[in-house]
Amino acid sequence: MGYVPQAIELFAGTIAQNISRLEEEPKSSEIIKAAKQAGVHDMIKKLGGYDIDIGTGGSNLSAGQRQRIALARALYGNPVLLVLDEPNSSLDEQGDIALFEAIKGMRERGQSVIINAHKKNILTLSDDLLILKDGNQVAYGSRDEILSKIRKEQAKNNAKRTKKQARNPTQGFQIIAGGNPSWGGNAPVSLNKKKDNKSDE
16 A cells, blocks of 8 residues: 655655655656656656655655655555545645646556545646545545536535524624635545556566
8 A cells, every 4th residue: 555644754864765755766767667657757857867865754855746756656666546635735746747747647557545634726627526524424426426516516505604693793703704605614635546457667
């Protein structure tokens, strides 16, 4: 299983060592393969190559760069299942594009992907969605079905807020400032079904 945590922790050492998870004798071809699958190969070359030292915890890298290296680490070894927790929280536009392409590649290779995300754009890549609140299931179904429910719930809550604000403008502003109550649940979990085709070699 490959895993990208929400709080990225990299090892003190080189990029190659981090991608290979400190394997004693990793194959450079496998490291580069994982980096290319994650869409981070060109970024690594611009940084100075796979053998540059990234510092303790990746301190020599930006948050977005650390997140992209972590994705390559998760893909190393061609796992059949990947769990990505907020994989785009620190990414810029270029990183987002690379992540989208990486997830598409995972699906094409027959890998199953579970994504926990607050940014809705990444949910367009999913087959099914599961929404949790306080650890309990709120909704589960196909992507289009669940997104439709979310939009309806948002419209309903927006209408309620508008009525409250009309009755008591100050109270209405306090509610809006208190957060985003449009759904009331935790981050949607995106479930990508495993394809039947074999993994690329």
